[in-house]
Amino acid sequence: MGIPASGATTLADVAARAGVSLKTASRAVNGEQHVREETRAKVLSAASDLGFQLNSSASLLARGIASSFVGVVTGDLANPFYAMLAQGAASELRAHQLSVTLGSSDESSAQEEVLVDELARRSVRAVIAASAMTSHAPYAALQRRGVPVVFVDRAPTDLDADSIVLDNAGGARAAAEHLLAGGHRRIAFLGDFERLPTYRERLDGFTAAMDAATGAVDAGWRELVREGAHDPEVAARVTGELLDAANPPTAIFASNNRATLGVLRELARRGDTTTALVGFDDFDLAEVLGVTVVAHDARAMGAQAARLVVERLADPRRDTELVRLPTRLVTRGSGERAPRA
Amino acid sequence: MGIPASGATTLADVAARAGVSLKTASRAVNGEQHVREETRAKVLSAASDLGFQLNSSASLLARGIASSFVGVVTGDLANPFYAMLAQGAASELRAHQLSVTLGSSDESSAQEEVLVDELARRSVRAVIAASAMTSHAPYAALQRRGVPVVFVDRAPTDLDADSIVLDNAGGARAAAEHLLAGGHRRIAFLGDFERLPTYRERLDGFTAAMDAATGAVDAGWRELVREGAHDPEVAARVTGELLDAANPPTAIFASNNRATLGVLRELARRGDTTTALVGFDDFDLAEVLGVTVVAHDARAMGAQAARLVVERLADPRRDTELVRLPTRLVTRGSGERAPRA
DNA sequence: GCGTTCGGTGACAGCGTTGTCACCGCGGTG
DNA sequence: CACCGCGGTGACAACGCTGTCACCGAACGC
Numbered sequence: 001m002g003i004p005a006s007g008a009t010t011l012a013d014v015a016a017r018a019g020v021s022l023k024t025a026s027r028a029v030n031g032e033q034h035v036r037e038e039t040r041a042k043v044l045s046a047a048s049d050l051g052f053q054l055n056s057s058a059s060l061l062a063r064g065i066a067s068s069f070v071g072v073v074t075g076d077l078a079n080p081f082y083a084m085l086a087q088g089a090a091s092e093l094r095a096h097q098l099s100v101t102l103g104s105s106d107e108s109s110a111q112e113e114v115l116v117d118e119l120a121r122r123s124v125r126a127v128i129a130a131s132a133m134t135s136h137a138p139y140a141a142l143q144r145r146g147v148p149v150v151f152v153d154r155a156p157t158d159l160d161a162d163s164i165v166l167d168n169a170g171g172a173r174a175a176a177e178h179l180l181a182g183g184h185r186r187i188a189f190l191g192d193f194e195r196l197p198t199y200r201e202r203l204d205g206f207t208a209a210m211d212a213a214t215g216a217v218d219a220g221w222r223e224l225v226r227e228g229a230h231d232p233e234v235a236a237r238v239t240g241e242l243l244d245a246a247n248p249p250t251a252i253f254a255s256n257n258r259a260t261l262g263v264l265r266e267l268a269r270r271g272d273t274t275t276a277l278v279g280f281d282d283f284d285l286a287e288v289l290g291v292t293v294v295a296h297d298a299r300a301m302g303a304q305a306a307r308l309v310v311e312r313l314a315d316p317r318r319d320t321e322l323v324r325l326p327t328r329l330v331t332r333g334s335g336e337r338a339p340r341a
Numbered sequence: 342m343g344i345p346a347s348g349a350t351t352l353a354d355v356a357a358r359a360g361v362s363l364k365t366a367s368r369a370v371n372g373e374q375h376v377r378e379e380t381r382a383k384v385l386s387a388a389s390d391l392g393f394q395l396n397s398s399a400s401l402l403a404r405g406i407a408s409s410f411v412g413v414v415t416g417d418l419a420n421p422f423y424a425m426l427a428q429g430a431a432s433e434l435r436a437h438q439l440s441v442t443l444g445s446s447d448e449s450s451a452q453e454e455v456l457v458d459e460l461a462r463r464s465v466r467a468v469i470a471a472s473a474m475t476s477h478a479p480y481a482a483l484q485r486r487g488v489p490v491v492f493v494d495r496a497p498t499d500l501d502a503d504s505i506v507l508d509n510a511g512g513a514r515a516a517a518e519h520l521l522a523g524g525h526r527r528i529a530f531l532g533d534f535e536r537l538p539t540y541r542e543r544l545d546g547f548t549a550a551m552d553a554a555t556g557a558v559d560a561g562w563r564e565l566v567r568e569g570a571h572d573p574e575v576a577a578r579v580t581g582e583l584l585d586a587a588n589p590p591t592a593i594f595a596s597n598n599r600a601t602l603g604v605l606r607e608l609a610r611r612g613d614t615t616t617a618l619v620g621f622d623d624f625d626l627a628e629v630l631g632v633t634v635v636a637h638d639a640r641a642m643g644a645q646a647a648r649l650v651v652e653r654l655a656d657p658r659r660d661t662e663l664v665r666l667p668t669r670l671v672t673r674g675s676g677e678r679a680p681r682a
Numbered sequence: 683g684c685g686t687t688c689g690g691t692g693a694c695a696g697c698g699t700t701g702t703c704a705c706c707g708c709g710g711t712g
Numbered sequence: 713c714a715c716c717g718c719g720g721t722g723a724c725a726a727c728g729c730t731g732t733c734a735c736c737g738a739a740c741g742c
Contacts, residue, residue: 021722056464058698060398083424123397268629362692399728
């Protein structure tokens with residue numbers, strides 16, 4: 001009943017209609033104590049009559065809170081890894097009355113800088129970032145302003161901040177060792193952009209395994225290390241080149257899900273069913289395709305990041321934490337193919 | 342220089358430091374005109390010295406704007422369809438100074454209701470929803486309050502609102518006709534939750550094709566229509582049941598990406614390479630696996646939804662629009678397998 | 683030379699909410 | 713019976729910013 005308000009209805013309207021003071025109405029709609037049940041009911045009914053909704057800007061302002069949003073910066077939501085990460089963070093944050101706002105950088109530093117700037121302008125309460133930048137100055141600026149920044153997947157080296165990363169070296173090493181144990185002597189490594197620490201760590205783990213196997217591996221194994229295979233197209237092309245070479249690898253380690261995708265496309269294209277493959281990152285159809293992978297839990301990573309955010313929000317001066325999440329090798333066949341004689 | 346501010350620095354601090362009035366500082370940081378370049382530089386430098394950042398709540402409040410966020414409600418971000426949708430919306434909205442806040446309902450009506458409520462509390466400017474609800478009362482409430490709601494993928498029947506959907510019937514019909522043309526007489530239909538309009542439309546299209554082919558198809562084809570295959574596990578189980586039946590289908594139409602995934606798992610598990618398959622929704626590895634699909638552009642859908650939001654924000658009383666996006670059949674092999682003799 | 687315009691600047695009153703403090707009346711305490 | 717404590721309520725001043733309006737001086741037109 002009553003004409004739909006032309007402008008927005010305010011708490012004052014509700015208070016007037018309920019015949020109470022502004023403050024009492026505020027207490028009622030916020031579920032605070034010190035309000036008689038009867039009064040509260042009166043206010044709530046008036047509010048619902050008017051279709052009232054608290055103005056969050058005004059509320060935030062009055063309470064001296066920047067906002068209730070946490071920015072999540074990822075490379076590309078189309079990558080399920082990031083999507084799961086975001087979802088893990090979002091659901092954990094919701095439990096703490098925080099919402100998530102999203103931005104994709106497409107792995108471009110420039111774009112990411114714009115994103116961070118946008119988040120700053122939105123006065124986000126904290127930021128969770130899977131950063132593709134090498135210099136994290138924009139994040140440092142946020143930190144200085146008291147906005148917690150938690151890095152996921154990739155820890156910054158030029159900034160002291162909470163971070164949560166995978167055991168990249170360990171996972172890659174396990175993959176390499178698995179292939180070596182299977183008798184492979186020529187194993188190709190398909191890396192991502194050189195600047196990404198994840199890639200470098202994975203290469204380190206891979207290298208460690210290869211070095212430990214000196215004598216058992218071809219001396220020239222380093223020639224089979226390729227980088228820059230950030231998207232499936234490049235990965236597919238590089239795979240083709242590797243396999244067309246004079247002395248092709250008998251196994252491939254794809255250092256992330258997109259590289260794996262590219263390898264699979266190329267192998268399928270040429271009907272190659274003998275080259276062994278282990279990929280970093282699990283994916284939906286890996287089971288169907290029988291792809292052996294280094295798996296981990298992206299959702300847990302997001303949730304953990306959210307927890308770090310909440311903890312730092314509670315105590316800004318606590319020591320920064322570096323969480324390293326385990327990976328596990330899931331064998332499904334492609335990594336167990338014997339080397340071609 | 343100067344001690345890092347204990348609390349937040351305000352525009353007043355900046356103004357004081359620059360020796361100008363509050364209003365002039367405001368004009369300078371907001372890039373408004375009527376400020377001498379020299380003055381602007383002075384203010385900007387003071388702002389950067391102090392690490393100043395405009396308080397968005399205060400700014401929004403003063404300008405009488407609810408917020409700069411648009412809520413995007415989806416089923417589950419882990420589903421690439423939703424992830425792309427969200428990304429499409431986000432990047433289009435960014436061009437209009439709007440940010441996206443995300444919520445996943447896990448396709449649960451209860452959860453979705455909570456989400457919408459949360460969005461309302463955050464005073465979002467508009468909502469884009471891939472709703473799994475049958476009754477859209479919570480959205481109607483938002484609309485009444487002047488918050489534009491745009492439905493994607495699934496249009497509500499109990500609410501007049503801008504919507505953007507796929508040509509579900511057309512896509513499903515094309516898939517069925519394709520299989521029929523290939524000689525199949527027993528085609529199974531794997532549906533989603535019965536309550537989802539997308540599923541019903543796809544079934545309608547499928548039915549239309551089958552009906553048009555009366556005589557050519559088995560009279561009992563309706564027995565091969567199954568629903569509730571919302572996740573891969575159920576889809577896989579149902580597929581198994583269908584194929585184990587006395588008179589199994591020679592082809593399967595999976596009505597969404599998760600159903601397709603389930604079917605693929607089950608076919609792989611039993612080493613079945615003869616049953617034909619067409620899936621609704623494209624996916625990364627479809628090419629590798631040679632899966633024929635009804636494809637569409639989720640990102641475009643999100644972008645289009647964002648455009649509708651912007652338009653309605655500009656003119657709240659314009660007629661609501663229903664956009665129907667085309668689908669296209671992409672043949673890759675699985676849909677072209679001949680029926681078993 | 684006087685009125686007019688206009689770029690540049692500032693004072694001030696909100697925007698809608700919440701924190702603080704004060705107040706009122708009632709029941710329990712000594 | 714005076715006092716205190718406390719549940720319930722309200723007045724009022726913030727919160728940090730922007731819109732409005734007013735003001736000042738310099739450039740301009742006639």
